[in-house]
Amino acid sequence: MTHATITRRRFLQTSAGASAGLVLGFYLPGAGRLAQLAEAAETSPVVNSWLRIAPDNTVTILVSSSEMGQGVFTSLPMLIAEELEVDWQSIRAEMAPANPVFKNIIFNMQA
Known part of the structure; x- marks a missing residue:
């Protein structure tokens, strides 16, 4: 050996x-x-990956969580409207597209 x-x-x-x-x-x-x-x-005119503000002051929020009764399409726009001090009617929520920018960095999975 x-x-x-x-x-x-x-x-x-x-x-x-x-x-x-x-x-x-x-x-x-x-x-x-x-x-x-x-x-x-x-x-594209975006503030960050999750928030867009259009020239007509319409704010679009991209939501990566599925709406299954927990109210993410209501609660997140309410929070953003309050923080940005904009009218509730000018907030829109959309599902985030399949894009690597929106993946969960902790689990390295698509959100």
Whole structure:
């Protein structure tokens, strides 16, 4: 049986290098998202991914949660109308489209 002659210092250096490679490998694909957001900002008048304000002062909220009796299409527009101090009649709620911008970043699933 042969013994590996690796020192503790060499083991730590190799482990740190492999860990850094994994971290960079998983982080770099998210860098393209900034380019997507910049392109979307140039083509459509949106405040952020979830809120749009039209030139006629109509506010559109994109809701990613399904309306199954819990009132997300009522409660979220009410909150936004109160925070923006706009008339309730000028608020619209729409389902968020299938787009990577609206995915759940915690679970990495489409919202």
